[in-house]
Every structure is written in C-alpha cells, then in structure tokens.
Amino acid sequence: MHFRPYDIIATKRDGRAHEREEIDYFIAEYSKGRIPDYQVSAWLMACFLNGLDEQETFYLTDAMLHSGNIVDLSSIKQPKVDKHSTGGVGDKVSLVLAPAAAACGVVVPMTSGRGLGFSGGTLDKLESIPGFNVNLSEKAFVRVLEEVGYAMTGQTDTLAPADRKLYALRDVTGTVENISLITASILSKKVAEGADSIVMDVKTGSGAFIKTLDGSRKLASSLMKTARLLGKRVSCVISSMDQPLGSTVGNSLEVIESVACLRGEGPGDLRELVTLLGGYMLMQARLVDDVEAGVEKIERVLNDGSAFERFMHSVECQGGDVSSIEDTGNLPHARFSEQVYGESTGFVNSMNTELIGVAAIYLGAGRFTKDDRIDPATGITVHRKIGDRVGRRDALVTLHYNDDGDVKKAAELVQHAYTIGPEEPPRFNLILEVCG
C-alpha cells in the first residue's frame, strides 16, 4: 500500500491514531532511506506531544523489529530469557546476572549498549577486561551462547536497524523521553535478539532517565502490554536509582565489584537486585515454580562458584584476558586517587545520583558525546550512601583518575550530589515494585 509521508505526519499532528499499514510503510521506507530525516523528526515530535496509543506502540515496535533480521536461536533447545535495564549509575547487574542465570540452566542472549551521558554501558565495562570482544558476528554470538549458556555483544547492523536510525534522530531532536518511543526502541531490539521472554529492570529516581515512580510505572505498563501483543512474556522490576548501585561507578571498578559478587561477596544491594531479577528469569524459563525458589537458586550459584565459572568461560570465549579476572589487580587501575569529604556532618539524606554519574564522566569513565574516548581505569568508589552517618573525617567517595581527569570538577559535583542533614532519613528501598 502506498502512503504519503506528509499525510502520516498530519495524522499524528492532528491527534489521530495510525493504521498499522501507515506505520509499517513509514518505518520500512525510512529504514531504506526513502523518507528524509526532516519529515521523520516532525513526526517524532508529533508522537512525543500527541502520544501513541497501545496499538500504535505495538505496530511501531513490530515494524522496527522487522526492519532487520531476527536472530535464529532455534538450534538452542533450552529456555532463552534476557534481562534489560533502562540504565543507571553503577548498574553492573548484567555482568553478574547473565552468568548466574546461565549457571542455573537459562540461555541468556544479551545485546547491550554503551554508556552515554551519566548512564554507564555494559559494553564499556566488559571492554575494561583486556582483549574482551563485544563485537560478535551473529554466528559467533550463537556459538558462544551454545557453549557458555550466555553471550554479550553489541547491537549488530542487522538487528532492528530502524531503531538505530530513529534513536540517533531522537537524540538530537528532543524526542527521547516518550514512553511509547522508549518501549518500541527497547522491545524491538530485545525481541530481535531471539529471547522467548524478558525481565525488565526499570530504573527510577535521580540516577535514572525516568526520575519519577509514576513515569517508571507507565513505562513498565507499556513494556508489558506491548510485549504481550508481540507474544512475548515480560516481567518488570522497578528499582530505585536514588543512589548508585553497589559501591563503584566506572568500568574496571565495576568489573572488580562484579567479580566479588560472582564469588559470593560484594555489596548487598547489588546481590539483592541480581537475585531478584534472576528469580524472575528462572520463573519465566519455567525452571522454578515461584520467584522465591528462583532467588534461592541464584544465591546458590553465586555462593558455590558456578556463576563465577561461567563468567570465566565467557571471558575466555570472547577473547578476554582470564588472568585479569583471576587476579583483578591485573585489570586497569588509575594512577591517582583523591578522597572527597562532606561539607557538613550528619546523615546522608539523599543523593543526586545523576551528578555522581556526571562526575565519573569528568574523570574519564563516560562520554559526553559519542566520539569521546573512555578511560576504563577511572571512576568513583562510593563510601557513604543514604542513611549512612558522615563524620568530619569520613570520606564520601574516592575519585580514581589519570592525567586527563578533571578531578576538581568531579569533586565539586560529588559535593553537590550529597545532601547531608542532622536527621536520619527513612530507610532506602531498592526494590520499589514488581509486576508480571
């Protein structure tokens, strides 16, 4: 069927709903370079302001999904479940969760992204392991999956290419933060990578892209409804990003913390989130009857070394230096460190977690623009989190940096990020809601 791009723009501009055929046409033609960016960006702004309903969101996701290949995982008979996070500060869950779930018998086909802005990216973290290759071909991806039970790679050119084009355009036209567009972007990629079902970690709060619980609930609801229409099962955990996850922010620092967690150690909040998300993955894989049983199984593989073994196998299969994991002293380390102290004493009442993420970028751990280079050794160790007591001589964080790091700016941002008061704040809750 033939449509005019102009009419499609006008339909959404006037607040009318799109037919499936219109969206299919628009996305397919845009992918082929037959509709110019300036028409698509006008349409995106109309979508942003006038919204897409459930059906339209499903049509859009499906059209983006079918703009490229869907990975064929039919050779793998085990249940295939993936996890996706909407991104945060110190979020190293994937590094621990994927091998743990694999050790329990789930196959985890995971494509990840890079950090941009205050939010970190799994690919950058993995690349702090010398030699680790995150650019697997589809064939290599399936081979690692078969051998290790999980594989981690970047988005290939053939996977939902419409999403890559659209995301780049949204990024420069102020049309990123829309529930329907976010839903379509996440699900088109995740379904294209071949998983049967997906567990979503929807981040909320000061260190997440969606700052309010209400907004995160809406995204969770949209993800679940759209997934259902696509015939995929999705569970959502809404977790707080009002403070960094774990105690580290920065690439090799987070790998070191992840290795600790994979050895049954590491910070409690990271372990709590990993085991909960893992419990849902096992339930979706029908390997357990309830989440509690799934959580227990994940705890077991973290404690008995089998999750760590999977991780080592993965590092080996993807070309990484195994010795740097056996002794994390061999991972990149920054030459300098500096402690940041609080300006007052009392209790940490709140943290502007986005600012902690931005401070890490100033040290070299992240990117302001797509072309920035990352220094894997740099980052922040967080000593004080919400509810912790802060005395005169208690460092809030330690900054790790090399010659290029703007340590002054980073220290300033960290001090701005902390609110310290005389009263002990209410207990911090990591897990806010679960649904599905």
Added chain:
Amino acid sequence: MHFRPYDIIATKRDGRAHEREEIDYFIAEYSKGRIPDYQVSAWLMACFLNGLDEQETFYLTDAMLHSGNIVDLSSIKQPKVDKHSTGGVGDKVSLVLAPAAAACGVVVPMTSGRGLGFSGGTLDKLESIPGFNVNLSEKAFVRVLEEVGYAMTGQTDTLAPADRKLYALRDVTGTVENISLITASILSKKVAEGADSIVMDVKTGSGAFIKTLDGSRKLASSLMKTARLLGKRVSCVISSMDQPLGSTVGNSLEVIESVACLRGEGPGDLRELVTLLGGYMLMQARLVDDVEAGVEKIERVLNDGSAFERFMHSVECQGGDVSSIEDTGNLPHARFSEQVYGESTGFVNSMNTELIGVAAIYLGAGRFTKDDRIDPATGITVHRKIGDRVGRRDALVTLHYNDDGDVKKAAELVQHAYTIGPEEPPRFNLILEVCG
C-alpha cells in the same frame, strides 16, 4: 550569545516561551545552513502544537525579516502601501488594485507568489501576458516603482531568505497551518519589501487556506498585533472565499477579467473588494480622511481610465506585450471548451471553492507540485454562483482546455463542488469583517 539547538527544541516541546536571543540565534544559524533541517522541523512541529505567543511571533518575524536585505525605498517620497492576500480561487485583486492605488498617488511595492495547490498566484497570471517579466532585480524594481508608481515582482533571494527555507520545510512537514508561523512568513516578506503599511485581504471559507471565520479572525488579529510590534500599520479585511472571486479561474482568463475591471466594467464582487481594499490603502497613505472617500477615489480611477493607463504603463515597463492588453483577443486562448451542467435544478446553495480550484489545475491552470508547468490559456468561466437559479439547460461553468487537460476529471470536480437545492439560500456576503 550561544545556544544549543537541542535546548531550543526542548523549550518549545515543553511549552515554555522563547527568549528573543534564542529565536534570533536559531533563525540566523538556520539561514546560514548551520542547523540541520531535521532539528528545525522538530521545532516547527513543537511550535505548531504548543504555539508561539505574541512576543515570540514578533521575535520570529523580526528574525526572519533580518535574515536578508530590506529594500531601500527612501528615494521615493510618496506614501508606500502594499496589499497582501492569503490566497484564494479567482483572486485577481492585485492586478486591478495596484494600478488603481498607484493612479491615486500611492506607491505600491508588491512582491507576489506563484500558485500552488488550489490557490492561484499573481506571478502566474502576469506571465500569461507575453513577455511580462516578473523577475526584477532590486534596482529594476525600484526604477519601475519610481516610474509607474507600482511594480510587481517575485520574491528575490535576498528578501527574507529564512522564510523561503522555512516555508519549504513547513510545506513537507505538515506545519504550514499555524497562525504564528503564517504571520511571521507573511510579515517578514512584506516588511522586507519596504512598504510603510500594508492592507491584508484575509480570505476565509471553502476556497481559502483557512476555512473558518474564527481561524481567519485569529490570523487577522495576529497580523495586526505583530505588525504593531514591528512598527508597521496593518489593516485587515476578512473576505469570503465560499465562491470564486469574479467569474474566471485561470491565468489569461483572469487577466482578461482584470482588464475589464480596469476599464470600469467586470464583475461586481471583484470591483467591490478592489475598491474597499483600495479605500484602506488610500487611508493608510493619508490621502483621504476615511475609507468611504478612498473607495470613491478608487471607483473614479477605474471609471476614468487612469487605472487602466497605469496598468498599460506597467506592462510596458516590465516587458509585456501591450497589444495583448489593448486587444485581449491576443492573450493565450485555449483550443477547446466544454460546458458543465448541474445534476439538478434549483438554486446554487453552496460551492466547494477549493474543488473549483483543483478542477482548474486538472485543466492545466495550476500546479500540483512545484515542478508542474502551467498552461496560461486554460481555466474555468463560472456562470452560476451562490443564490443563482439553475435550470435544466443552464451551464454551471465552461471549461477551457488544451490537449493535456483532464477535462473529465475537472467536470466531475465541478459537479461535486456545487450544491443545488430547491430553496433560495441566504444572500452571499463577500466582505465579512474589517479591522484596523
């Protein structure tokens, strides 16, 4: 001052008002090709949906105005008043009004456009006069103005170039029909051409771009407020386009009708609108004390041949074939004609005037796309208008066409355009409102 285009888009997306500096920056940078179309189209859609307030509309108009040259008419001491029409079907007012006003002592620096879609364009009409040159340089424009008292030309590259770029983008992104964007487009061009004041013919109804009286009132109000902020005086006449103006639609047909009007003949509605708009022009030029006196003066120059004389002088000065005006039999004439009859008898109750305009395009008188070629000889003579009785043997219109004309499609459209009923409708009112 430096801004990020992204932030400017986000400001309007979030419904906040722009600072003057933001708009100046955005328009200046876009004019210089330093902001890509895809960011501007997202901003235009945000403007369309969230609106621009009075101040922002003024800032935008002023920024567009200053994107190019302002014609220097300081060598001309007489009052300089222009007329602008928002476009319609059979609207040949400029061809009669400009020479009539000039004959009364007003200098009329008029830049006009071409027809696109159902609406005709003054430049196309003038070009049906063999040899008539509508592409005057700024120097030639001023020379003709000095010699004849009026001059008609197309928009040069140096006149409000931001408007040309923005209009081309709005045209393909569904962002044309917005009061503020229309206001800025009209006024930036009109003020740049050097007039002291402007009389606006705001068309409303089925043959206009704005179909409702309410919409036209809003445009008139926006034009007057913005002009006041620019320090220019503007009067608005809201006139009905619920039927074609005069009895002809098509280029040489409209020149013939205009010549009749310039000789004191021609259809009453055309003369009524010309004299009223002319009355306002004379009043703005302070050549008369009230509109009635202005109307009388215009009537006089139409009756005594002095308006016609000006027209002849202009044709001569702009390279046109004077003999084709002395004897309009020498203007292009179509080879074929066909009459279209009503499907029922009674009274013409209403006309979908846009359809009449589209029928004329099918005959060759207009353009569907910018690259279409016009056949100046083709068009429609309208025999029956609102309130007229239609008997079995009364033709509604005559279609004039050459070999390329799709006369079948045109006839169909004309029949669809007419609503004929047994009851006599209320009297048609051409002039709906005047303000300023």
